[in-house]
Amino acid sequence: MESCTDWAVQAVQQNGTASEFVAKILTSGMKRKLLTLVMINDGSRVLLGYKKRGFGAGYYNGFGGKVEPGETVREAAQRELVEEACISAQDLQEAGVLVFAFDDQPQPWEVHVFAASSYVGEPAETDEMRPVWFAHEEVPFDSMWADDPIWYPYLLRQEHFRGVFAFQQTTKLVWNTMV
Numbered sequence: 001m002e003s004c005t006d007w008a009v010q011a012v013q014q015n016g017t018a019s020e021f022v023a024k025i026l027t028s029g030m031k032r033k034l035l036t037l038v039m040i041n042d043g044s045r046v047l048l049g050y051k052k053r054g055f056g057a058g059y060y061n062g063f064g065g066k067v068e069p070g071e072t073v074r075e076a077a078q079r080e081l082v083e084e085a086c087i088s089a090q091d092l093q094e095a096g097v098l099v100f101a102f103d104d105q106p107q108p109w110e111v112h113v114f115a116a117s118s119y120v121g122e123p124a125e126t127d128e129m130r131p132v133w134f135a136h137e138e139v140p141f142d143s144m145w146a147d148d149p150i151w152y153p154y155l156l157r158q159e160h161f162r163g164v165f166a167f168q169q170t171t172k173l174v175w176n177t178m179v
């Protein structure tokens with residue numbers, strides 16, 4: 001069995017205040033679910049999508065989804081961006097990695113976040129997402145995942161980040177650390 005990302009396990013083990021279930025989930029050696037998230041940032045604005053269905057419906061988010069078998073993480077990131085926003089990134093850069101432990105999901109999730117400033121095509125609404133530009137100071141955190149205000153500052157400063165987050169009942173953030 002594959003273990004969860006080593007740095008995430010270490011971060012949890014080194015932090016005495018970690019919820020018991022986070023340590024249990026991350027150290028159980030279970031395979032993690034790999035996902036991508038692409039953030040388009042033109043320097044003063046970010047392009048977010050209003051998620052119309054599925055996991056995270058009703059939230060604004062970057063564009064992404066599960067890595068399919070046979071695909072690299074980068075290929076999955078490009079594919080999901082085309083599928084969800086109808087654009088193709090030209091300068092996709094690795095921006096950070098987020099590990100999520102949920103008490104109601106069978107596996108930890110590892111989300112690879114990419115950033116891009118230029119793209120080909122015009123952002124367009126799809127079945128899954130409605131794209132909207134937001135100025136950096138107007139990112140709608142009240143309608144986003146609870147962990148986002150913690151790592152967006154790194155993203156907007158273009159500083160690489162790694163974070164571990166524990167959620168209960170899908171959306172309640174109960175613990176986190178940035179490493």
Ligand SMILES: Nc1nc2c([nH]c(=O)n2[C@H]2C[C@H](O)[C@@H](COP(=O)(O)OP(=O)(O)OP(=O)(O)O)O2)c(=O)[nH]1
Binds near residue numbers: 055056111
């Ligand atoms: N900003 C942010 N994004 C998150 C968090 N958790 C989380 O999974 N994501 C992202 C990663 C993925 O881009 C997306 C979830 O992927 P998804 O369920 O839509 O995957 P998918 O498109 O392959 O799904 P589907 O169409 O097959 O149902 O949400 C979070 O806490 N904050």
